[in-house]
Amino acid sequence: NISQDIDHILETQSALAVDLGGTNLRVAIVSMKGEIVKKYTQLNPKTYEDRLELILKMCVEAASEAVNVNCRILGVGISTGGRVNPREGIVLHSTKLIQEWSSVDLRTPISDALHLPVWVDNDGNCAALAERKFGHGKGVENFVTLITGTGIGGGIVHQHELIHGSSFCAAELGHIVVSLDGPECLCGSQGCIEAYASGIALQREAKKLHDDDLLLVEGMTMKKEDTVSAAHLIQAAKLGNTKAESILRTAGTALGLGVVNILHTVNPSLVILSGVLANHYVNAVKDVINQQALSSVKTVDVVVSNLADPALLGAASLVLDYTTRRIY
Amino acid sequence: NISQDIDHILETQSALAVDLGGTNLRVAIVSMKGEIVKKYTQLNPKTYEDRLELILKMCVEAASEAVNVNCRILGVGISTGGRVNPREGIVLHSTKLIQEWSSVDLRTPISDALHLPVWVDNDGNCAALAERKFGHGKGVENFVTLITGTGIGGGIVHQHELIHGSSFCAAELGHIVVSLDGPECLCGSQGCIEAYASGIALQREAKKLHDDDLLLVEGMTMKKEDTVSAAHLIQAAKLGNTKAESILRTAGTALGLGVVNILHTVNPSLVILSGVLANHYVNAVKDVINQQALSSVKTVDVVVSNLADPALLGAASLVLDYTTRRIY
Ligand SMILES: [Ca+2]
Ligand SMILES: [Ca+2]
Ligand SMILES: [Zn+2]
Ligand SMILES: [Zn+2]
Numbered sequence: 001n002i003s004q005d006i007d008h009i010l011e012t013q014s015a016l017a018v019d020l021g022g023t024n025l026r027v028a029i030v031s032m033k034g035e036i037v038k039k040y041t042q043l044n045p046k047t048y049e050d051r052l053e054l055i056l057k058m059c060v061e062a063a064s065e066a067v068n069v070n071c072r073i074l075g076v077g078i079s080t081g082g083r084v085n086p087r088e089g090i091v092l093h094s095t096k097l098i099q100e101w102s103s104v105d106l107r108t109p110i111s112d113a114l115h116l117p118v119w120v121d122n123d124g125n126c127a128a129l130a131e132r133k134f135g136h137g138k139g140v141e142n143f144v145t146l147i148t149g150t151g152i153g154g155g156i157v158h159q160h161e162l163i164h165g166s167s168f169c170a171a172e173l174g175h176i177v178v179s180l181d182g183p184e185c186l187c188g189s190q191g192c193i194e195a196y197a198s199g200i201a202l203q204r205e206a207k208k209l210h211d212d213d214l215l216l217v218e219g220m221t222m223k224k225e226d227t228v229s230a231a232h233l234i235q236a237a238k239l240g241n242t243k244a245e246s247i248l249r250t251a252g253t254a255l256g257l258g259v260v261n262i263l264h265t266v267n268p269s270l271v272i273l274s275g276v277l278a279n280h281y282v283n284a285v286k287d288v289i290n291q292q293a294l295s296s297v298k299t300v301d302v303v304v305s306n307l308a309d310p311a312l313l314g315a316a317s318l319v320l321d322y323t324t325r326r327i328y
Numbered sequence: 329n330i331s332q333d334i335d336h337i338l339e340t341q342s343a344l345a346v347d348l349g350g351t352n353l354r355v356a357i358v359s360m361k362g363e364i365v366k367k368y369t370q371l372n373p374k375t376y377e378d379r380l381e382l383i384l385k386m387c388v389e390a391a392s393e394a395v396n397v398n399c400r401i402l403g404v405g406i407s408t409g410g411r412v413n414p415r416e417g418i419v420l421h422s423t424k425l426i427q428e429w430s431s432v433d434l435r436t437p438i439s440d441a442l443h444l445p446v447w448v449d450n451d452g453n454c455a456a457l458a459e460r461k462f463g464h465g466k467g468v469e470n471f472v473t474l475i476t477g478t479g480i481g482g483g484i485v486h487q488h489e490l491i492h493g494s495s496f497c498a499a500e501l502g503h504i505v506v507s508l509d510g511p512e513c514l515c516g517s518q519g520c521i522e523a524y525a526s527g528i529a530l531q532r533e534a535k536k537l538h539d540d541d542l543l544l545v546e547g548m549t550m551k552k553e554d555t556v557s558a559a560h561l562i563q564a565a566k567l568g569n570t571k572a573e574s575i576l577r578t579a580g581t582a583l584g585l586g587v588v589n590i591l592h593t594v595n596p597s598l599v600i601l602s603g604v605l606a607n608h609y610v611n612a613v614k615d616v617i618n619q620q621a622l623s624s625v626k627t628v629d630v631v632v633s634n635l636a637d638p639a640l641l642g643a644a645s646l647v648l649d650y651t652t653r654r655i656y
Contacts, residue, residue, distance in 0.1 A: 177588055
């Protein structure tokens, strides 16, 4: 009837967005305009069963809350660490950052429980979709995003579409290797940019320094119970700790060379850095491009994302873009 | 009239293929089936004027010979070192391998002189087109080719089409960096796979060894007037020269890591190695993939090209493919 039709028009078309990271499991209601209407955060459980149960519980809660805030949920979009087959909605394989997370069908149980369509892609690809719909990537034909957080993820947009690759393993940009030896990586390789420049890598180096009593300098205090983190390393460098500076310089060079390799492979016009370390690295990346990239690719723009939360917004855009165009 | 029509039917649709390399300038008549009907080779002149003059002279000669061998020339396809704008038929920029070869319009003068359509792309991209039309890449959706000769070139096919990039600088795979320092490259950077694994790089290392009297081992002879080359280094390693072996091992590792980086960026199902050093490197590349690539990309096939001459065949396929589909 007419009053129901009007209700429908007044509702905001929205998505349930799920982000599965190394630490947290988050669910949000995201509107068509990219507004995060409501957000729920829990620690990501360590086992497959607990994780799936919690995802369902949080989604059901968010879906019922959506009615109260007048949001019509079009579907569920899931961003997760690891390799994903987005056609089937399956997590193929994850590094140790998320355990018990290989060969996991996410679409079937969630779609069955919520009676909604479900889309899944990895966090890097979701971040790229978020940039395409809401961020610096809007209207840009070829761009790359690199997320420097706990790990390093990436997504590549070519002719306005994601490159997924022949086995859904494209844009695993954290595992670009920039050294013939180099530090060991969680993936089993060594010399990956993730092993030099991720939050985990910086934390590893900070701990090493701290164990040798070489981390803290004047102006820094740490309580016994504090966990040594990447932030401490950055703070120490700013306060003149030359060993910390040198570690961060190497990390920036490694990340910059990773970007140079991306430029020489797919030659995007734009590189968008996001994640907690993006601001820290942006100048180092620009410097390395200036020093080591072919002149023809130096026209590339390197910017820091202006999105509050690329993973959640990307998970949402899996829904918001795909439901409106009705094709995968 | 009818007899002319029959003549036309009996003619073989063919292309004039031009290959501009660091050493040679070659022109060939190539048939629709990929047969090299006739080939002309000259040294590539050192100046722009001499080079363009010789290209025109050789093309005119080949075009008139085409009539004698009953080949109908549909157009001219040019493969050249350097970055190319294939839409405009312009060489944008070349490394020192080909001098006076930046901002060069090839299409206009050649098209004017020969009254034929002219297509231009870089050697790596041409090699990829050759593999797509005549080689292992036939029908393969996503593949990469890497040409290890004097330099290292590459081409990337994604969804059956070349990736050219936002400034025609995609697939500059020779300048993927795999070391935070590493040997200097002709491009001005350092640690590029071309600086480790190209013919020039191996020759540079062979010369260094020879200067220190460390190259020749039992079973090898060299005349005073012989130029030390990559082949000498490979021969020395085979005869037990451990220094030569170690240099080649590093070169193979560097090339293999370059391929790993390509796999983690565009995730092709197939990597095709071509060029004089392809057979030498193929096992090293496979080994490095096994050791350092993510498990999800290890399904990639790595093969050596079975094409006689990817650059010439690719130059020809610029013509043979584009004239039949009538779009760029
Ligand atoms: Ca990714
Ligand atoms: Ca190329
Ligand atoms: Zn790795
Ligand atoms: Zn280089």
